[in-house]
Amino acid sequence: MSERDNGWRHELQRRIAVYDEIESKDDWRGQMRAGDYWGLLALTVVLVAGFWAWGV
Amino acid sequence: MAKTDTQDPRGYRDAAERGDLPLLPAERLWGFWEFTYANSALAIATWAFLIGGAVGLFVGPREGIAAIVIGNIIGVILTALPTCIPAGKYGVEQFTALRSQFGPNGSRLVYFLAVVFLTMGWLAVLGMMFGRSIDGLTALVSGGEAAPLGPKVTVAAIGAILLTWFIVAKGPTSIKFFNMIISPALVLLMGWMMYLILSNHSFGALMGMKALAPPFEDNTLNFIIAVEVNLAAGFSWWPYIGNLGRLTRNERTAFWPNIIGIFGAATLGEIVGLLGSVALGNSDPTIWMAQVGGVAVGVIALGFVAFANVTSMANILYTSVVGLRQIGTSAIRNIRWEVLLFGFCVVPLILVVFYPTMYDGFFIFLVWTSALNSALAGIGIADYFFLRRQKLDLKGLHGDPATSPYRFAGGFNPIGIVALIVGFVVYVAVFNPQTLESMPAFKYLTASLPSCFAAGLVHYVLTRIFAKGEGWGNYPRG
Numbered sequence: 001m002s003e004r005d006n007g008w009r010h011e012l013q014r015r016i017a018v019y020d021e022i023e024s025k026d027d028w029r030g031q032m033r034a035g036d037y038w039g040l041l042a043l044t045v046v047l048v049a050g051f052w053a054w055g056v
Numbered sequence: 057m058a059k060t061d062t063q064d065p066r067g068y069r070d071a072a073e074r075g076d077l078p079l080l081p082a083e084r085l086w087g088f089w090e091f092t093y094a095n096s097a098l099a100i101a102t103w104a105f106l107i108g109g110a111v112g113l114f115v116g117p118r119e120g121i122a123a124i125v126i127g128n129i130i131g132v133i134l135t136a137l138p139t140c141i142p143a144g145k146y147g148v149e150q151f152t153a154l155r156s157q158f159g160p161n162g163s164r165l166v167y168f169l170a171v172v173f174l175t176m177g178w179l180a181v182l183g184m185m186f187g188r189s190i191d192g193l194t195a196l197v198s199g200g201e202a203a204p205l206g207p208k209v210t211v212a213a214i215g216a217i218l219l220t221w222f223i224v225a226k227g228p229t230s231i232k233f234f235n236m237i238i239s240p241a242l243v244l245l246m247g248w249m250m251y252l253i254l255s256n257h258s259f260g261a262l263m264g265m266k267a268l269a270p271p272f273e274d275n276t277l278n279f280i281i282a283v284e285v286n287l288a289a290g291f292s293w294w295p296y297i298g299n300l301g302r303l304t305r306n307e308r309t310a311f312w313p314n315i316i317g318i319f320g321a322a323t324l325g326e327i328v329g330l331l332g333s334v335a336l337g338n339s340d341p342t343i344w345m346a347q348v349g350g351v352a353v354g355v356i357a358l359g360f361v362a363f364a365n366v367t368s369m370a371n372i373l374y375t376s377v378v379g380l381r382q383i384g385t386s387a388i389r390n391i392r393w394e395v396l397l398f399g400f401c402v403v404p405l406i407l408v409v410f411y412p413t414m415y416d417g418f419f420i421f422l423v424w425t426s427a428l429n430s431a432l433a434g435i436g437i438a439d440y441f442f443l444r445r446q447k448l449d450l451k452g453l454h455g456d457p458a459t460s461p462y463r464f465a466g467g468f469n470p471i472g473i474v475a476l477i478v479g480f481v482v483y484v485a486v487f488n489p490q491t492l493e494s495m496p497a498f499k500y501l502t503a504s505l506p507s508c509f510a511a512g513l514v515h516y517v518l519t520r521i522f523a524k525g526e527g528w529g530n531y532p533r534g
Contacts, residue, residue, distance in 0.1 A: 011068045015078050016450045019146060022081075023447075029081070030306025034139060040133060043315070047129045053120020056279060 059273045061434050075382050078450055079302055086304045088313055094300055095317020097239035100246075101186060101368040102341070102361055103178065108287050108329020109339035110419035114270055114282040117264045120330045123282035128319050128326075131290015135429070136314040137435025138255035139298030142448060144310025150298030151383045152453050156529065157439045157515075158476075159455045161467030166476075170428055171295040175376040176400070177414075177421045179217060180407035182365045184415040187408070188342040189362035196346055196354045204340070205412055213408040216362075220369040221401050224377070225394045227413060231370045236533060238367040245360060247330045252349045255330050265334045266407030271492055284487060285419050287504040288426035289326070293318055293431060296375060338468055340416070366438035373400060423489035430504035431479020434512030435472055443519055443531050452530065469529065472516040477509025 022028060072079045086094065111120045127416070131239055132272050154163040187209035188202070195202040203209070218526070270278045297318065301310035336344035345361065346354040377397055381389050395465050407414055414421065440446060452461040464470070487494045487503035497506070523529050 006316055012077060012451070012454055015072070015080060019078065019082055019450055028145065028306070030308040031145075032307045032311060036308065036311075044133060047128050051122040051125045055119045056276075 072147070073303075074226075074378070075299070075302075077150060079147030081147070082175075082306060084303055084305050086309065088309050091300065091304045091309055092313040092317045094527055095297070095313050096237055096321040097417075098296065098300070098371065099321035100239055100242045101366065101468055102182065102242075102365050104325025105329035105332070105341035105361070106185065107285065107322075107422070108326035108331075109333035109341055109344075110285055110422075111282045111326065112330045112333035112396035113419075114266050114278045114285070115147045115267045115275075116263075116332055117334050119275075119279050120282060120334070121327055123279060124323055124326045124330065124407045126288020127283045127288075128290045128323050129200035129315075130503070131287045131426075132293065132319045132322075133315055134433045134437070135291050135294045136297060136301075136318075138310055138433055138440050139294060140304075140310040140314060141307050142440055142446070143298045143302035144304050144307040145446070146448055147302050148448065148450070148453060149302065149382060150295075151379060153298070153448065155453055155457075155462045156402050156444065156448055157435055157462070159462060159464040159467045159469040160460070162385050162464070162469050162472055165468070165473075166432065167379065168189055170425075170432060171376050171379060172445065174292065174402045174425050175372050175409075176297060177425070178372055179220070179369055179401065180213075180411075181415055181421070182369045183213040183216045183220075183408050183416045184209065184412060185342060186197070186216035186362045186365040186369075187211070188340065188415070189358045189365070190327030192342045192346045193355055193358040193362070194459065196351050196358070202343070202345075202346070209369070210409060210412060214405060216366055216369065217401050217404050217408065218244050220352065220366055220373055221394075221397050223366070223370045224374045225397055228374060231367075231374055232320060234367040234370065238364050241360065242325075242364055245357065245364075248347070249328050249348060249357070250333055251327075252273075252353070257335050262331055262335060265304060268337065268339055274499075276499055277494070280502060281492060284426070284498075284502050284504060285423060286326070287430070287502055289322065290319075290427035291426045291504060292422065293382050295379075295428040296330060296372075299375070299379070300443075309422065320405060332469040338523075339387060346392075346452075348403045360511055373397065420489050423487075426504050427480050427483035427489070427507060429510040430483065431476050431511035433505050434510070435475050435515045437508075438475075438512035438516040439519075442498075445532060447532070449530055461527060463527045464529065469523075471523060472515060475511045475515035479507045482510040483507035 068077065068107070069083055071077050072083060108124070111123055115123060142148065143150060146153070151163050151167050152425055154166060188204050190212040191204065191206065191209045192202045194208070207214055213226060267278065272278055297314060304310040332341065332344045332348060333339045336347050338344050341361065342358060347473040348354070377400055380396070449461055458461055483503045485495065486501070486506055487498045519531060523531055
């Protein structure tokens, strides 16, 4: 295995370790939570129902 | 795996930006508003005028605005969920992440089906729009008649594709320069067109206008076809937005800006296209723009739209060929950049010469792409949210494909491929984009939504039953 391959593998490992640490601490900042999904559903329902009632 | 030639940290970061490695949270610079601007710049393009004009063929402005909002909000949300949320969490390139659903070779196959065909089709359509804009502009100046299928349009369309090839061959800096000018100017043009239309017609009168060429007597069926065209427009972002989302800081900033940027901007542009087409009696924006405000306004608008098309073409050509090098074999990566770009332009050149009527029925091409994109969205939602519970194995995605848990069978996940075929077949069975024939259920369900649901359900059930051995996706159990 060449030096370049080793360096590449090491860098990939380093990056994966960063995500493993976030995962182990459950430290996902800005994660979509239940409130986001409920808000999304509400927005969709309001727009679809509202424009259906207005346009059709 | 595409490796960088350098070992310095900046080199690795560049490689991560290109998609060879996952981007770390600290390396991702886009916040909410940066991504919103980038999204808006992508969505505010000349195709919005075309899609709005196509909607005007089926329904009047009131129903058309409703169809634009309903179709786009559903399409954009179902597309952003499986693409932007994993990208915002892990910073992984979209087609690298797709290995978890289709395997490394399956991901390549999906790239060819979803990105290559879509991009080539749009290059041809936008090239023809450039040609028709130039033809309309010269007709306005000379006082003659425009000839949408004449040789001048063909020559100008060929010129547009070659000009796009030249710009993209020069690299991303020239594209960025055009984007910075064209996107804000297109917003101004849309506002100006809206002002001119509303100067000549009251809002009430506009809302009372009829469709240009409704294909059926059943108004509900015409309305659902208009919704379907907009669902297709929403789903058509599937190949592009994941790789923008990975440049954002987290899941929320990868997801919510799509609602303002993609949904909001595309909706605005389509509504202008719809009102212009119905008010002036022609679905082709290169025709109605020539009529909306006299010769001077027509010349400026058409000239601007012509070159805005080249910017849109440059954006999609650049993104697609970068992606092609990313997922391609070493043989593809070894092809010179200019040659690979030109190879991408051959099919669009053939289309503008031998199939110029594609422009007038471009929405048929758009709706065909939804048969694939809606199924891909369904599979992505089932796989990432329900089967994997939002967890990906980064080493498996970027490591040696021969030992990866995502290797499946020969690099293809047959379950994902079967689900994709089922979604496609369901779509065409419910609604045939070529003939506009549909099953009775189409009026209540559309075609994209059953396709999305069927593909996701098949992927979920077959994975639960069959994907158990080593190398079969490493799905969590229990």
